[in-house]
Amino acid sequence: MKPPPFEYHAPRELGEALRTLAESRGKVLAGGQSLIPMLNMRLAAPKHLVDINRIGSLATLEADEAGVSVGALVRHADAERAGAHPLLTKALKLVAHPVIRNRGTVVGSLVHADPAAELPAVLAVLGGRVRVARCDAGAMAVREVDARDFFTGPMESAVEAGELAVSAFFPALGPGTGCAFEEIARRHGDYALAGVCAVVVTVDELVTDARVACVGVGPAPVVVELGETCAGRTVRESDWAAAVARVRDAAEPETDIHASAAYRRYLVGVLAERALRNAAREGAAARGA
Template sequence: MDEALDVLAGLGERGKVLAGGQSLVPLMSMRLSAPEHLVDVNHVPGLDGVRVDADAVHVGALARHSRVEHDAAAYDAVPLLRRALRQVAHPTIRNRGTTVGSLVHADPAAEMPAVLLLLDGSVTLRSVERSREVPAAAFFTGPMECAARAGELAVSATFRRPPPGSGSAFVEVARRQGDYAVCGVGAVVGPDTVRVALVSMGDGPVLVDLSAAYDGSALDPDAARVLVDDTIDPEGDIHASADYRRHLAHVLVARAVREARAEVGAA
């Protein structure tokens, strides 16, 4: 670890960290990223763990999506992790790609940034000088941009347990299974609270608190629509128009909340 941090400190803006490479390498292939140096951290010990405690699931920088997805203790603590990870690309990519790497990549169409934000999670960054923990609300700073600075290594992410008695769900629509979502929604429903995080609806993951539209048993569709519309800012592209994305947001929010609420009722 110390050696990796020393190398990163010396390279500054000229270096990029390589872990799973499932986001970085395609960007390099498309000439959207051209670092002078890649710092491969795959053999740095102690970064591939998944740890569960009373408060959260802690995921190391080298923990592959598939490891987190299939970790029974992580599922018992935070079922939303597995539900979202199963939407990430394909098994081949999940076998190599890392969950923390997806967070640092900060793609607005990616699932894991939305999950981190929805669960009030955080990312721990280390450099030669210090270690700091950045909450999800401050970590995602723009499309493909995060709070990690030159010389820093994201060593772990913390996904906090939802409140007791909560249910969760993650739903999305993509052109093909494994493609980036045209729209995706994660939901956590508690006894008196409803929160959702949306994918592909802005410059990063978008969090909406729908508690004011929830009476403890059902969501007021009109009130929820207003809250969602006031928060999201979808853009059109070759895959979907902004209006279609907005329509999907309303449909998927209702579906995700309904599925999460059903889990609460079954508990």
Template structure:
């Protein structure tokens, strides 16, 4: 398999990259890790006339960590972010992404822009209410996760624009997180997955809870369970988790039926909520 012909661009700074993207518009694609783009090119699923390789733009390879959260540049590889361990939920999700050889090259921001509804990182950004910084030649804008994921394989990045970083807010005090999924083999896309963020009060009871579901909708499905979970103990979430099933709209395919995916979400939501609440309770006593 060979890709369709294209003109290759290798800018050495962000300004040059943005000028090139402004010139080529809708005919251009950005190449960072390429773990999704290159196979799609080879299978002729996409055919851009211009490929803009940003791997020489060194400023995009940094992570900025503060008490408020972590900002990940567009060239930060999965493996670098995983090893850094700068955010508990992000680290857990990255361990579930594909295989080490892919994580060594694939990028965090690239996964977000690819917007695969079965991918882990979009769900993490969504459940944390994170954002993606999008730049173009005449400025930049921050797009919240709820607006960034437009549909399956479709993000809010427009022609002439490039996602330059993603921001993952830090977990608050007495807050735990968990990510649970089921895949046919480790490293495969999940049949279904759920990540959870849970905050407990000083008595160890749940005061806030939110989940994001993977692989059961066109975009990550975020469900706020704070009202339903409020005042419950970490182990008392079974009924609440079943309610998550009412918020999803899974589809059947060759890998699993919609009914099976719905069942999985109920099981995984209970597990994720319980584990995140327990972690929050442990942090309370630390």
């Protein structure tokens, strides 16, 4: 299979890339692990391809007490090895295979906005944000989009034609906060039939807040706030069954060749309970340490 014809651009500076995108409305090539197959299968046919791999300023990963900022050229494997954020690291270990993680980018996965992918769920459950830039009247204009507004539908994000997502910010976990990511796929490295990432806050063995984000059961990451359901009880006594019921009610699974909607709804509940329990134990252990 071969891609349709396109004009190739390889800017070396961010400003040049933004000007090229503004003029061409082309597709951005970073890791290419999603875009190249789409081109080869003729699911995408851009007239211009803007390769940003020569822009070194986009390959930075910066961590501080507030969280982790990941540039548009940071590869999955590099972010995983950095280990700068516990939930991001856990999710990255589940992304496809090492050869894919060596080229695929964190920000590229977010922009691709596959509802079955892990990283959009991580950004959503943490309440992170994406920094988007464009060339406006010859100058760079930047806006930040919160996770709740970033994923607009299956394979659709808030990044508009002529724009470039330059970085993503993943807020840090506070004291006594545990996290977990659980998913099930038919084969290792495949997209999950369903998955759940959880964040649970504990104080003195008591759960004070909890939330999850689910993958594979909706057109975008399904975020469920569970503070009212889980708070006020110990890690061992929390009403996980009630939390599971809320997660299943929030899910919007569809039937496809891999699984029925009913099975996915059941599965996301099982994974939610597992993720919540593991995150709560981790949070309590961290607080004790």
